[in-house]
Amino acid sequence: MxxxxxxxxxxxxxxxxxxxxxxxxxxxxxxxxxxxxxxxPLREIRKYTKDHEWVDLNADKTSGVIGISSYAAEELGDVVYVELPEGDKFVKAGDAIGAVESVKSAADINAPITCRVTDVNLVLEEKPGQINAVPEDDSHGGGWICKVAVDEQGAKDFEGLMDADEYKAFTGADH
Structure with a gap:
């Protein structure tokens, strides 16, 4: 190559x-x-919530991808089940959109911003361990949870989230 x-x-x-x-x-x-x-650059900076979700938005802040952070995936341990959000569902920031279960515990996945779910990562139904392998990868084989359409309120919610450095300080972890 x-x-x-x-x-x-x-x-x-x-x-x-x-x-x-x-x-x-x-x-x-x-x-x-x-x-x-x-x-x-094709994307805005990835931002994180205090509940350990991340969201990437496109440059015009009309669509994005949501997932859980590497820190959360590591803390959960081996993920054995992922409950995915319903497609074409409108959610507000903080609403539960799914859940993950691991050998250690279970946790809700909350929407980091107000948005409408447009697509879900069906790979996680058969291979929930992808979240552990590549939790912050938004490609086809990655551990992302869902793709979303974003309105004006969602773009405002995005501005209030933590950037990578703030999130690293919040967790006290190297990721």
Missing amino acids: ASIARCLRAARPSTLFKLAPTPALRSSWRASPVRAFSAT
Whole structure:
């Protein structure tokens, strides 16, 4: 697999200049700026609740993903059952949307913000241990709980949550 650096090297303006087939094209390439790579963030910063849930929102704060923190997953121990939220359900911040049961205990999963549940992670029904393996991963095989649509109130709720540094101080843990 080629590294990102090797792939980007081929797009350097000096390389493009050498590859141009005609002198006229070379001069037009020299005059125009070439931007090989962009690092625009796609997401807001992940935020956490005091009940150990996390939420990521997209840049325009209209949709997001909810899960439980790595700290909570570690404290729970081996998760053996996950109760997922109902799809297309409107919930307010603090409402119970599901639950997790582990070999040590059981706990509710609360909505960190006001939102409408649009999708749930069905992988957790068959493999509840994914929460322990990758609790803060919002990809297909990750331990996320649900995807949500967010309204204006949800965006306001999001602003009141803890960022990663505040959450780390709150838990006193390295994650």
